[in-house]
Amino acid sequence: MPSHDLVPLDLTADVVVVGGGPAGTWAALTAAESGADVLLLDKGYCGTSGPTASGGTGVWYTRPDPAEREKAMAGREALGGFLQDRRWMARVLDQTYENMNRLEAEARYPFPIVDGEPYKRGVQGPEYMRRMRSWIKRAGVRILDHSPATELLVDGSGTVAGVRGHRRQHGTDYRVRARAVVLATGGCAFLSKALGCDVSTGDGALFAAEAGAEMSGMEFSNAYGIAPAFTSVTKTAYYGFATFFHSDGTPLDGAGSQGGRSVIARELLRTGIVLCQIDQATPEQQEQMRLGQPNFFLPFNRLGIDPFTDRFPVTLLLEGTVRGTGGIRITGDDCATTVPGLYAAGDAATRELICGAFTGGGSHNSAWAMSSGTFAGRGAAAFATSLGASAVRRKLIGVGGAGIRPDEGGRAVGRDDALDVIRRQVHPYDKNYLRNGSRLRPALAHLDAVWEGFRGGAIAHGGELPGLRQAAAMVAHARWMYTSALARTESRGMARREEYPDLDPNQHHRIAVGGLDRIWTRPEAVTGREPAAA
Amino acid sequence: MIEIVSASRCVTCDVCIAVCPTNVFELGPGGIPVIARQGDCQTCFMCEAHCPADALFVAPFTHPAPADSPLRDEAHLAASGLLGSYRREIGWGRGRKPGARLAVGPELGRARITSAALP
Ligand SMILES: Cc1cc2nc3c(=O)[nH]c(=O)nc-3n(C[C@H](O)[C@H](O)[C@H](O)COP(=O)(O)OP(=O)(O)OC[C@H]3O[C@@H](n4cnc5c(N)ncnc54)[C@H](O)[C@@H]3O)c2cc1C
Ligand code: SF4
Ligand code: SF4
Numbered sequence: 288m289p290s291h292d293l294v295p296l297d298l299t300a301d302v303v304v305v306g307g308g309p310a311g312t313w314a315a316l317t318a319a320e321s322g323a324d325v326l327l328l329d330k331g332y333c334g335t336s337g338p339t340a341s342g343g344t345g346v347w348y349t350r351p352d353p354a355e356r357e358k359a360m361a362g363r364e365a366l367g368g369f370l371q372d373r374r375w376m377a378r379v380l381d382q383t384y385e386n387m388n389r390l391e392a393e394a395r396y397p398f399p400i401v402d403g404e405p406y407k408r409g410v411q412g413p414e415y416m417r418r419m420r421s422w423i424k425r426a427g428v429r430i431l432d433h434s435p436a437t438e439l440l441v442d443g444s445g446t447v448a449g450v451r452g453h454r455r456q457h458g459t460d461y462r463v464r465a466r467a468v469v470l471a472t473g474g475c476a477f478l479s480k481a482l483g484c485d486v487s488t489g490d491g492a493l494f495a496a497e498a499g500a501e502m503s504g505m506e507f508s509n510a511y512g513i514a515p516a517f518t519s520v521t522k523t524a525y526y527g528f529a530t531f532f533h534s535d536g537t538p539l540d541g542a543g544s545q546g547g548r549s550v551i552a553r554e555l556l557r558t559g560i561v562l563c564q565i566d567q568a569t570p571e572q573q574e575q576m577r578l579g580q581p582n583f584f585l586p587f588n589r590l591g592i593d594p595f596t597d598r599f600p601v602t603l604l605l606e607g608t609v610r611g612t613g614g615i616r617i618t619g620d621d622c623a624t625t626v627p628g629l630y631a632a633g634d635a636a637t638r639e640l641i642c643g644a645f646t647g648g649g650s651h652n653s654a655w656a657m658s659s660g661t662f663a664g665r666g667a668a669a670f671a672t673s674l675g676a677s678a679v680r681r682k683l684i685g686v687g688g689a690g691i692r693p694d695e696g697g698r699a700v701g702r703d704d705a706l707d708v709i710r711r712q713v714h715p716y717d718k719n720y721l722r723n724g725s726r727l728r729p730a731l732a733h734l735d736a737v738w739e740g741f742r743g744g745a746i747a748h749g750g751e752l753p754g755l756r757q758a759a760a761m762v763a764h765a766r767w768m769y770t771s772a773l774a775r776t777e778s779r780g781m782a783r784r785e786e787y788p789d790l791d792p793n794q795h796h797r798i799a800v801g802g803l804d805r806i807w808t809r810p811e812a813v814t815g816r817e818p819a820a821a
Numbered sequence: 822m823i824e825i826v827s828a829s830r831c832v833t834c835d836v837c838i839a840v841c842p843t844n845v846f847e848l849g850p851g852g853i854p855v856i857a858r859q860g861d862c863q864t865c866f867m868c869e870a871h872c873p874a875d876a877l878f879v880a881p882f883t884h885p886a887p888a889d890s891p892l893r894d895e896a897h898l899a900a901s902g903l904l905g906s907y908r909r910e911i912g913w914g915r916g917r918k919p920g921a922r923l924a925v926g927p928e929l930g931r932a933r934i935t936s937a938a939l940p
Binding site: 332335337398406410432484486517518519520524525527529530531538539540542543568576580586 | 838839840841842844861864865866867870871882892903907910911913921924927930933935
């Protein structure tokens with residue numbers, strides 16, 4: 288298939304969207320509908336790539352009924368450590384309502400009918416993303432698949448002006464000159480093989496940071512999903528009907544899919560084995576599960592396990608910021624960042640505005656992806672329009688550092704070294720999940736050392752570059768995560784510290800984090816709430 | 822991981838090469854795709870869902886299936902109905918009703934924490 292003709296592709300667009308999951312496709316659609324000429328780039332394939340396509344999602348969908356809305360917003364405020372912004376929650380609920388209705392009316396998504404009405408609290412991944420792809424094509428969006436972006440381009444004033452990348456099935460590099468860029472590259476799951484997540488290596492956050500953007504909420508990044516051992520299927524909702532056991536068959540006290548996952552992690556660390564049986568579902572519920580999420584049953588059907596009557600071993604796979612809440616810091620209602628011309632959406636952006644300190648399962652992520660995508664697409668199109676005609680003559684400067692423009696004189700570290708550090712310092716439950724400063728600090732020191740080596744000498748070109756950049760993005764991600772985790776000397780939402788088990792009212796703030804060679808943190812006041820809610 | 826490309830079923834449409842998010846396939850002899858980079862497979866089942874000929878099979882493991890595994894035996898997979906089962910379940914393929922139409926799971930209740938007091 289690759290033709291290896293090395294002619295670089297030189298393209299222009301008003302708006303470039305990087306990433307073709309739900310956030311990217313909604314951004315592309317909205318920008319195109321605002322009149323922009325849109326190009327969408329995906330590392331994989333828009334329509335199958337990313338956790339939504341393979342996993343499917345519950346959706347935070349409520350009718351615009353004040354009581355229903357209030358309940359939806361109040362439901363998880365305590366879980367989220369009171370870091371959410373009420374105004375953002377309301378606008379995301381509004382936008383999600385509109386988008387789900389459009390998905391039915393305009394993309395003809397086949398929602399189930401319950402009590403005579405379409406049931407819109409969830410979508411099947413393959414069906415949803417296949418329809419988003421055809422919809423954006425109808426809207427005039429150009430799509431380049433298998434074309435990982437590798438860096439952002441800026442003009443002389445630091446305004447984002449394009450992207451560069453590689454077309455891996457053609458063996459050529461590409462460059463796009465653009466008036467605005469939306470980063471919708473998903474979160475970072477550190478190549479853990481959690482369902483659909485190996486494309487989620489945090490690339491967008493690295494690109495954004497190199498252009499000068501900030502992150503927020505990176506301490507809330509340690510989501511782990513339950514999967515049958517040795518499989519990828521981290522679909523966790525139905526484990527709410529499960530009982531967990533020691534390897535000898537006695538119940539594992541305190542274990543549960545929500546609120547008891549750390550017990551599972553401890554037992555896995557101690558003995559390596561936790562057994563599970565989905566034994567609390569009635570026959571009717573079992574039937575509903577099979578229809579509701581066929582992919583949940585793929586491992587069971589293929590391995591000959593009846594999850595309702597058999598006990599099977601389970602594991603926890605790192606889902607990082609895919610089901611955590613941290614990401615690129617948003618500075619405006621249009622999902623702008625601190626860098627002019629750069630917008631962020633979906634898992635690539637912080638979800639603290641609607642989730643606060645906790646997400647995990649359950650529908651907020653998908654609502655955020657489609658809503659923030661819509662806001663960002665509209666914002667990017669407006670920014671593109673605001674630039675004068677001379678914008679197409681801007682000088683383009685690549686801002687990619689690690690792996691592209693090494694510093695002088697460092698010790699060269701390669702992709703394998705970086706992946707090894709990720710495996711040893713980020714995947715393990717006793718470092719990233721069951722957090723304690725005494726283990727976080729040495730882990731961070733390892734990550735810092737690898738970063739330094741990376742900056743010092745790692746370099747690649749062509750088809751080798753995307754992989755090296757992904758490794759750099761994961762190391763950068765992990766360093767922001769652990770630095771923020773150390774800055775939060777309390778337990779709030781997902782960010783729990785063994786030595787600080789309680790919530791500290793004096794730390795009712797968000798934590799902005801940034802920098803690459805030297806990482807900094809800064810407390811940020813919580814917006815959109817009554818003062819002193821916590 | 823992806824284990825099987827059935828040469829007898831494949832209609833050489835190249836869809837799997839296009840849709841695999843991690844670029845696992847390459848075009849092989851006679852237009853039949855080959856599993857060129859199994860180690861990059863993320864076990865997401867998307868190629869299987871999109872293959873119009875039920876020619877692909879993804880074993881649920883995140884590592885290669887052992888050589889003697891029945892999940893690498895095409896005849897067994899065809900006979901047991903596992904080949905093409907994911908497409909059937911999501912209702913993809915001519916004349917099928919989209920599975921999305923029926924996808925209403927059970928109401929998810931409060932978290933259940935395992936208690937040692939359980940029988
Ligand atoms: C198993 C599982 C189940 C889940 N269930 C739910 C649920 O029930 N409810 C819920 O709300 N959320 C759920 N989530 C979370 C949800 O899937 C994500 O929040 C959502 O997919 C985010 O969408 P996104 O568009 O931001 O990113 P993604 O879906 O991750 O898409 C990102 C896209 O960017 C592309 N990309 C990445 N890097 C580059 C690059 N360098 N260049 C070009 N393209 C790039 C990728 O290929 C991908 O297509 C679940 C997650 C998992 C893993
Ligand atoms: S999608 Fe199926 S039929 Fe098409 S080339 Fe791949 S294996 Fe063959
Ligand atoms: S299961 Fe997913 S990653 Fe593996 S070959 Fe198929 S599409 Fe590619």
